[in-house]
Amino acid sequence: xxxxxxxxLILAASPMxxxxxxLSTPAAAQNVDVKAVLHDPDAPEGGNPKGDVxxxxxxxxxxxxxxxxAPDLKRIVAEDGKVRLVYKDWPILTKASVYGARLAxxxxxxxxxxxxxxxxxxxxxxxxxxxxxxxxxxxxxVDMARLNADLKKHNDExxxxxxxxxxQADALGMQGTPTYLIGPFRTSTLDYGGFKQxxxxxxxxxxxxxxxxx
Numbered sequence: 523x524x525x526x527x528x529x530x531l532i533l534a535a536s537p538m539x540x541x542x543x544x545l546s547t548p549a550a551a552q553n554v555d556v557k558a559v560l561h562d563p564d565a566p567e568g569g570n571p572k573g574d575v576x577x578x579x580x581x582x583x584x585x586x587x588x589x590x591x592a593p594d595l596k597r598i599v600a601e602d603g604k605v606r607l608v609y610k611d612w613p614i615l616t617k618a619s620v621y622g623a624r625l626a627x628x629x630x631x632x633x634x635x636x637x638x639x640x641x642x643x644x645x646x647x648x649x650x651x652x653x654x655x656x657x658x659x660x661x662x663x664v665d666m667a668r669l670n671a672d673l674k675k676h677n678d679e680x681x682x683x684x685x686x687x688x689x690q691a692d693a694l695g696m697q698g699t700p701t702y703l704i705g706p707f708r709t710s711t712l713d714y715g716g717f718k719q720x721x722x723x724x725x726x727x728x729x730x731x732x733x734x735x736x
Contacts, residue, residue, distance in 0.1 A: 573606035
């Protein structure tokens with residue numbers, strides 16, 4: 523799905539849906555507002571809001587590699603205790619990816635973003651259709667009446683956030699999902715050990731004064 527079609531899907535989406543190797547690449551790029559990437563007030567967050575390292579996760583609910591990394595990311599954030607996690611829904615693979623992203627972001631307004639995110643990441647396989655995503659969201663226990671209402675009420679904000687995520691990914695030269703920004707680094711699929719090593723290196727760089735300036 524090309525970017526022009528993706529933007530069209532996001533902007534035209536109905537508000538009443540029924541619902542790599544280890545890091546080595548500096549994350550900074552020209553024309554990128556680092557503060558906007560790290561501190562978008564509408565982007566869902568997890569982990570420790572006062573953490574000493576931020577992980578920014580660009581993911582798609584139809585990406586098998588995102589699904590493979592998700593449990594290890596969740597584990598390292600919980601066990602480390604000092605990681606701030608920023609979620610960037612980046613639905614680039616299929617039309618249903620946009621559907622899933624909108625469901626998750628609408629759930630944010632009832633404080634259930636991570637619940638829906640985990641439910642969607644927990645669906646095995648790829649090319650997951652809308653109906654299967656909706657089934658998983660319903661089974662997660664969210665208030666579906668509230669979610670549908672928030673999809674309508676916050677349609678413009680959700681579309682704008684998804685567009686910002688796409689623009690940021692493009693500006694950073696990202697090639698696919700998942701992409702993780704960990705301190706001053708950009709990397710792709712990681713397991714638990716990879717996340718742990720990346721966090722240690724990010725902290726080492728920060729201590730040496732080589733982290734990203736916000």
